[in-house]
């Protein structure tokens with residue numbers, strides 16, 4: 732593969748593109764705790780065998796909570812600024828379905844700098860991510876890889892969108908078990924960023940992916 736020597740661009744500040752930014756440290760602890768509870772609730776509801784009376788009462792309680800909270804919302808597209816222990820700053824959407832800290836549908840996946848290079852994260856997927864019996868849905872594994880590979884490109888100062896994603900499923904991926912996600916940039920060519928990554932359980936690769944990310948056009952690029 733040709734590796735372009737073109738220097739990577741500075742990470743853009745989403746505010747320069749008119750987007751709102753919430754520093755992760757300013758997310759109320761009560762909201763983080765509520766998101767955890769809702770994530771657990773979705774799994775509970777998906778699997779419950781409760782009777783009609785209990786179900787009706789639970790529905791009333793959830794409807795009351797929904798009514799209480801739904802008036803005051805962040806705009807779609809609001810970003811979250813995350814600062815990692817190594818000082819790396821990353822912007823993502825606040826409600827990103829894989830990594831968004833306020834999205835109860837997100838596992839959530841958090842990627843950190845790996846000692847061997849690239850990024851590494853750990854995640855446990857509960858029963859709401861089920862495809863085959865007891866196993867993670869393949870589409871969700873693709874989503875995990877897509878996010879991890881995009882983060883790896885972003886971590887190298889090359890944030891962009893996925894143009895192509897190729898996933899191979901090597902072994903079944905269990906639910907409710909720790910998974911390790913790894914991702915790295917393998918090369919660049921003009922605005923094309925080639926990335927690869929894996930999902931592992933107990934050290935065994937269960938899914939692996941490669942992607943082409945096309946880096947955002949940034950000021951000073953000259954479009955190259």
Ligand SMILES: CCCCCCCCCC(=O)SCCNC(=O)CCNC(=O)[C@H](O)C(C)(C)COP(=O)(O)OP(=O)(O)OC[C@H]1O[C@@H](n2cnc3c(N)ncnc32)[C@H](O)[C@@H]1OP(=O)(O)O
Pocket residue numbers: 821822823877878879881882885886890891892893894895920921922923943945
């Ligand atoms: C820190 C931040 C972390 C963020 C993590 C986010 C992870 C989440 C990832 C996602 O979910 S992204 C959402 C799913 N992806 C999309 O919605 C993208 C939809 N597609 C597009 O918007 C455009 O097609 C795209 C931005 C990918 C490219 O359009 P551009 O107009 O910017 O680029 P252009 O078409 O000029 O192509 C640039 C180069 O890429 C090549 N290319 C583009 N699409 C390709 C493709 N599909 N396959 C192969 N090559 C492709 C193209 O040939 C060219 O190569 P060369 O430099 O060699 O000329």
